Amino acid sequence: MQLKQRINAFIALGTYLKRIAFENDYEEAKRIFQIAEAENGWFTQDNIRFALKSWSEALSEENIQQWISNYQMEETNPKIVAIIMAGNVPLVGFHDFLSVLITGNKVLAKLSSNDKTLLPFFSNYLISVEPDFKNYIEFTEGRLKDFDAVIATGSNNTARYFEYYFGKYPHIIRKNRNSVAVLTGNETEEELTALADDIFRYFGLGCRNVSKIYIPENYDFEAFFKAMYSWKEIIHNHKYINNYDYNKAVYLMDSFPLLDNEFLLLKEDNGFSSPISVVFYEKFSSFQKLKKVLEVQSENIQCVVSNANLPNEVPFGMAQTPDLWDYADGVDTVDFLLKLP
Structure with missing residues (x-):
């Protein structure tokens, strides 16, 4: 053929x-x-x-x-x-x-x-x-x-x-890999609404779903949570709400501080793989330090969603629609196949 x-x-x-x-x-x-x-x-x-x-x-x-x-x-x-x-x-x-x-x-x-x-x-x-x-x-x-x-x-x-x-x-x-978003606090309403798609599409189960956000010190979450409401209907999925209720109960029993909008939990955590209905967040003090963190953690990160001019960043709302040449884990599958002995 x-x-x-x-x-x-x-x-x-x-x-x-x-x-x-x-x-x-x-x-x-x-x-x-x-x-x-x-x-x-x-x-x-x-x-x-x-x-x-x-x-x-x-x-x-x-x-x-x-x-x-x-x-x-x-x-x-x-x-x-x-x-x-x-x-x-x-x-x-x-x-x-x-x-x-x-x-x-x-x-x-x-x-x-x-x-x-x-x-x-x-x-x-x-x-x-x-x-x-x-x-x-x-x-x-x-x-x-x-x-x-x-x-x-x-x-x-x-x-x-x-x-x-x-x-x-x-x-x-x-x-395992997860995707992250880097926020500056200057995102538009449209960008944050697009970020909601990157978080909630496929219920957050994909490696290209944003499971963690990096935010500057003193970040105001008001605009973020307002944008997340474009996905408020997700709570009516019985599998999703079961995960939300379970994770919320576990975190509260362990006295973890949470931010909660009744269908999404935000937890400060240095991990990457957040449970369903949970997004981790971590604060950064400078972009130079953050770039080093992202470089060190590159083996855990599938893609970085941002508009902060970071290397190889993905625009908001585009995490789940990669091009054919955007390879998982950065491994060129076609090159691998063409070089098979």
């Missing part, structure tokens, strides 16, 4: 994703979305459609061409790449899936039990557009075998097991 065939198939998939993300007359797609939500209560219809919209925009011809123009792609014998996918947000493993196929390699995917419906459905559409993909895509629930390389995503704990089992293969193994 030629590169042009693969590109055209993914462009067609992007067009299809756009249609079903915005329209309700695709009965089979609606059925799949309902199954996905039944299997994982965090996969609301709104979040599934947001994921589809984001991928439909990423899979434009212009974006794909710009992405692959950075590489020299030669047609070689395809390698079988095992992908162990996470299941924290809808289609979280799609970029790895796309990268393996666009480079002419074969996917052997082990899906998370939390997200096992969406990707096979869209793979079938991809095969309907380009039947040659049928020999390039395999999903398995059993033990992975007969592969040439591994891309695995999990927690810091599972990463140790991945290293043990797959260390002898060429591999990319991803661990």
Whole structure:
């Protein structure tokens, strides 16, 4: 299968994703979305459609061409790449899936039990557009075998097991990461409202969700909390409110000081991985010191949301819509795949 065939198939998939993300007359797609939500209560219809919209925009011809123009792609014998996918947000493993196929390699995917419906459905559409993909895509629930390389995503704990089992293969193994925002106090209302999207989208479960904010000394939270109210309806999700009530009770029993707007808790903490419904905050005294902190903690940070002219910062509201060339953990997946022996 030629590169042009693969590109055209993914462009067609992007067009299809756009249609079903915005329209309700695709009965089979609606059925799949309902199954996905039944299997994982965090996969609301709104979040599934947001994921589809984001991928439909990423899979434009212009974006794909710009992405692959950075590489020299030669047609070689395809390698079988095992992908162990996470299941924290809808289609979280799609970029790895796309990268393996666009480079002419074969996917052997082990899906998370939390997200096992969406990707096979869209793979079938991809095969309907380009039947040659049928020999390039395999999903398995059993033990992975007969592969040439591994891309695995999990927690810091599972990463140790991945290293043990797959260390002898060429591999990319991803661990826990979280995203942070740096506020100056000069943000506009629009910017803070966009930050609310970065915090609450997918209920905060993604590695690109802002789970911590850095604020200057004597920061006034009034504008921040006002902007957060754009997501006040999130408290009506039963899974979210259960987490909010639990975390609030635990913190209050331990006498931790909290800022609370009745659906979001702010806790001063130097950690990064805040629980659902909680955002950590930490004060900084100077940007120079903060830059050093961010550099030292780079292994824990997926992206930095800010307008403070920090290195590689992401604009407010854009954390959940990365470009194709924005690689998780800063590891160039396509370069890795093109260099497989």
